[in-house]
Amino acid sequence: MNYHVLTLFPEMILQGLGTSIIGRAIQKGILSLEAVNIRDYAGNKHGKVDDYPYGGGAGMVMQAEPIYSAYEALCQKIGKKPRVIYLTPQGEIFSQQMARELAGEEELIFLCGHYEGVDERVLEEIVTDQISIGDYVLTGGELPAMVLMDAISRMVPGVLSNEASGVGESFQGNLLEYPQYSRPEEWRGKKVPEVLLSGHHANVEKWRREQSLLRTAARRPDLLKVAEMTEKEKMWLAAFDLSDHPQVF
Numbered sequence: 209m210n211y212h213v214l215t216l217f218p219e220m221i222l223q224g225l226g227t228s229i230i231g232r233a234i235q236k237g238i239l240s241l242e243a244v245n246i247r248d249y250a251g252n253k254h255g256k257v258d259d260y261p262y263g264g265g266a267g268m269v270m271q272a273e274p275i276y277s278a279y280e281a282l283c284q285k286i287g288k289k290p291r292v293i294y295l296t297p298q299g300e301i302f303s304q305q306m307a308r309e310l311a312g313e314e315e316l317i318f319l320c321g322h323y324e325g326v327d328e329r330v331l332e333e334i335v336t337d338q339i340s341i342g343d344y345v346l347t348g349g350e351l352p353a354m355v356l357m358d359a360i361s362r363m364v365p366g367v368l369s370n371e372a373s374g375v376g377e378s379f380q381g382n383l384l385e386y387p388q389y390s391r392p393e394e395w396r397g398k399k400v401p402e403v404l405l406s407g408h409h410a411n412v413e414k415w416r417r418e419q420s421l422l423r424t425a426a427r428r429p430d431l432l433k434v435a436e437m438t439e440k441e442k443m444w445l446a447a448f449d450l451s452d453h454p455q456v457f
């Protein structure tokens with residue numbers, strides 16, 4: 209997977225993704241990351257890439273031409289026109305399913321806005337996907353782009369080691385993951401659930417599945433409508449009184 213980020217703050221992207229699991233995957237060559245400074249395509253000696261909005265109003269708008277020139281130069285270098293994701297609070301809310309789908313691409317371009325946003329005309333010209341990371345407004349698209357690249361990278365084969373495998377994690381089958389415990393067996397009077405110490409693989413799996421269903425019902429009941437569950441599980445959950453089991457929360 210090759211990521212290309214069009215941004216006014218390339219150092220933010222390179223520093224933000226250069227460590228831990230993603231940083232190692234870049235070093236191993238499983239991922240590549242390039243941050244293109246839009247200012248390099250300003251076309252004026254002051255490096256100015258924004259201007260006042262037509263019609264008035266607060267703030268500045270990123271101009272179309274520097275972004276378009278940066279995009280064109282990038283596509284020429286890559287030799288193709290990859291999908292271009294514009295990070296915007298007006299886009300479709302990002303999900304694990306979208307991360308999985310995007311991980312199938314070979315190249316991805318991310319366009320990070322700043323200030324009041326980007327001239328609409330260049331968005332119409334080059335953007336294929338508009339994605340938001342949630343219903344709140346950030347100062348720029350750099351953090352959202354990093355959020356997407358992190359989540360997408362975890363779906364790229366070879367990025368996660370065996371121990372850190374993404375299998376069984378939250379949102380697989382639209383369910384949240386079961387609770388996790390590590391050593392010691394008892395911490396500040398709190399014991400690890402007996403079943404996890406039993407060594408009985410089938411019982412552990414059954415307990416985890418039940419916890420996953422209960423936790424989703426308690427924390428994200430909206431997900432249950434689309435969760436992958438058997439009829440038996442649906443009936444079991446419907447008969448369960450969550451108010452009798454506050455520990456699920």
Ligand code: SAM
Pocket residue numbers: 294295296297298319320321322323324325326339340341342343344345346347348349350352
């Ligand atoms: N005026 C714009 C609006 O109301 O839709 C918001 C502009 S915001 C201050 C500046 C940039 O931050 C946007 O162009 C976008 O790239 C990024 N951004 C802000 N919030 C975001 C979010 N929730 N998801 C994705 N990108 C976001």
